[in-house]
Structure formats: C-alpha cells, structure tokens
Amino acid sequence: MKSLSHSEENYLKEIFHLSGLTEKRVSTNGLAARLNTKASSITDMLQKLSEKKLVEYVKYKGCFLTEEGERIAIQIIRKHRLWETFLVNKLSFGWEEVHDVAEQLEHIDSTKLIDSLDRFLNYPKFDPHGDPIPDKDGNIVYRKSKIKLIDAAINSRVEIVRVNEDSLALLKFLERHHLTLGTEIDVLEKFPFDDSMSIRIGDQPETNLSKKVTENIGVKFISKL
C-alpha cells in the first residue's frame, strides 16, 4: 500500500465528512469550499483518486468513497481524534487550540505509533469535542440518541455531548459561556423569527443562543423540566 500525499489524505477525509452529512454524492464545489481550493483543483484530484480506486467519480456528478477510500479516511480521522485527545488530556491544550496541530499530526504515517498512542490514552471513545474515535479496525461507535441542540424540545433538560470543532471562534465562544461537554442545559424557549433559543445553565441567568451556536452543539435528552 503506497502511502498517500497529505493532500490526497485531506481530500479523502473531507469527502468522508461531507458524504456523512448528506448521505449522497459529494459535489465538486462543496469540496472546494471545505478544502479552500478552486473547483478545477478538485476535478484534477478526483481524477487521480479515481484512478487509484479510492473514490467513485463521474464527471459532473460528484463522487463518493470506495470501500478502500473510506477505510483510509477513517484511519486519518482516528489519528486526528487521538492526537486531539493527547493534546488536551496529556499536554493541557484547550479544546480550541488542538485542531490545527492535529491537522498536521494526522498525516504521520506509523501504525505502531497510533496504536501505542491509543493504548497510552487508555483507548478513549470520544475526542475533546465529543466526536467518536474509530478503533484500529475502523469501527465507529456513534452516540445513539444524540440530537442537535437546535432540535431539542422546549422545557427539557439536555446535556452537551458534542460540539463542532470546525470553528475556532465558536469554540472560544462556548468556552467563554461555559458551554463545555457535560454541561446540562435547560431549553426554555425558541424564537422562530431568527431561530434563536433561550436557555439556562443551573441557576445562572437565562441566555439567548443564536442558530449558529445551537446547530453546532450536540446534546442528549436528560429530563423534562
């Protein structure tokens, strides 16, 4: 198995993320946006990955991963999430500081290294943002009964089990407002005109969260209020 370039690995990872969300073919422009490149570059790379049998690609119709492509993508995600866990748990990084470094570390090529790291961290199931860490065979345990905060019912108490790690600004915002993993939130009211939501944490004063925030937080139901 010849090893892939960092670029190729990034493409596979992003295709995996995008098709996970949409459950269908991934568009050229969609990828270009995530990878900060131009559509023409995407086309070039998809042709190359297609020749390598890592993606199924049909001109003008987008692409999806082959089994082998998905296997590789999952291993990259495994590395990314284990390194993030290492940075937070062992080196005391803040959860908003780990993403960029993990983007570099995820390309280090050594199965022994990553399996040793997994053991060293005691086989963590979730990374610092609450995302599941694939095991060495590529199995991913998704948290059942996880919904987005934006979809949580009014007058319910929920617990934060996941935050979207993509935006540094969001993570800083959440940190600042004590919206960390494990925090319990009471959903008080929703405002359809701007999709914002009023919540309360413990006995702190009520706050309003924008759609941008609530759609990027994963929660699980705890109880009715």
Place this chain on the structure above:
Amino acid sequence: MKSLSHSEENYLKEIFHLSGLTEKRVSTNGLAARLNTKASSITDMLQKLSEKKLVEYVKYKGCFLTEEGERIAIQIIRKHRLWETFLVNKLSFGWEEVHDVAEQLEHIDSTKLIDSLDRFLNYPKFDPHGDPIPDKDGNIVYRKSKIKLIDAAINSRVEIVRVNEDSLALLKFLERHHLTLGTEIDVLEKFPFDDSMSIRIGDQPETNLSKKVTENIGVKFISKL
C-alpha cells in the same frame, strides 16, 4: 517567519550535522550522500537557501549555516530528540524504532506543542541515544569528557553514554549484545590490523567489537582496571 518545507528543513538539519563533525564548509556531494539525492538537487536547494539567507554558499566551495539557519536547524533537532524521548519513555518504543517516526514528527510546526511536550517529559537533557536535547532557546549542553569507544585507553573501564542513531542495524546489534546506555565496559585489548577491540561487560565472556561498532559508541571514563 514564513515556514519552511520539509525538504528545506532536512537540508538545514543535515548541514548542521555535517559541519558539526567537520567544523568547516559542507560539500555538495557530502550532503547528497546524507540526503539520498543527487548533487544537482543539492545545488538547486543551496541556491534557494542562500537566497533566504539560511546558508552561506559559494559555488564550488560548499556551504555553511548562517546564524538564522543554525537557529532553525537546532530547533528541528530539538523536536526530533524530544519526540524520540516521548516515543521511548511514554510509548515504550525500542530505541531502534524511533528514528523514522521522529523524522516525520520533527516537521510538525507548533512551538506550543514542542514546549508542552518538553514539560510533559520533564525537560529531558538527553534523548534515548544519549544525544543532548537543545532547550527552547537553542542551547545545547554537550557532554564534556565524552570520547569514542574506539579511542578509549586499554585497561580502562568506561560507561556508554551515547550511540549513533543513524544505523538501524547497528542499534539492533547493540541491543542484542546488551550494549545500551549506562552499560560499563572494560577495554581489554586493541588490534591495530583491523581496528577491532576486545572488551568485557561485567563477568560475561570477553567479546570482540569491530571498528564499525566502536567508532559509533560514545563513552566516558570511569576508572583504571
């Protein structure tokens, strides 16, 4: 400070190693041998590094590092050695297994990461092969009174304080013969015709070591026999 490519970093590191040994200008062919490239590639890169003011380069006369080039080289070596220490001390790698992975990890670009790692490892002074680890300001504490085993006096007892990490085969050989850091060796006899040496470890039977071995082991004097 724009960041350098992996390739550029490797060039700086090797120039540092080579000029450390010879104390003078580094030749194109010398670099080519260490970097597994052709001389013409070296010339190209030296011209580039020269423009970036990281090396002093004169056509046909070889090169040496500028202050800035040396500063960068030392930081790469710091990263390499800290990662090796991490792999051995925390992830239980053997000393012969760490080199290739560290060659990858040394290019990860994050000052916070490497300084955190340094703290996590408790500011180690030497890596698993006995080489000194530069501190964050680039200071390197060379072990005074360290000589090569090949130069040790007959009828003296010495302690292994350093082994050359470059050869995987050598490291495996040393491991197999219990020639690890801290081991005390009695130097019994030298054979000028092939530069081999007879030694004894504790009360084990006497062994003969080739030049290839003794010139790649660093020792310090313990006592007369």
Place this chain on the structure above:
DNA sequence: CATTATTTTTAGACATGCCTAAAAATTTAA
C-alpha cells in the same frame, strides 16, 4: 605544470498540486 580524475554546476525534463480563464454540461426559472 599539464593532464587526468573528481566534484560541482547548468540545462532541460518531469510529477505534484495548485491556479486562471474559457468552454461545456447541468440546473433553475421565466
């Protein structure tokens, strides 16, 4: 010191991964 031998540089190529601009295909909407 003149002539080989060696080292180093130049010249020209190639693969990767990206770009812009223009053409082609697809989708949207009047």
Place this chain on the structure above:
DNA sequence: TTAAATTTTTAGGCATGTCTAAAAATAATG
C-alpha cells in the same frame, strides 16, 4: 421548454523538488 444562471471541466501555466546528461571548475597525480 428554452434561456439564463450555476456548476464543473478542460486547457494552459506556474512553483517545488527531484532527475539525467553534459559542461565547467577544482583537485590530484605523474
């Protein structure tokens, strides 16, 4: 359902880092 808008691909370029082959400079030797 056909014209306009959007998406995607092609064509041609560019920088990086490497190579081979040939030329030039330096070093070694009789």
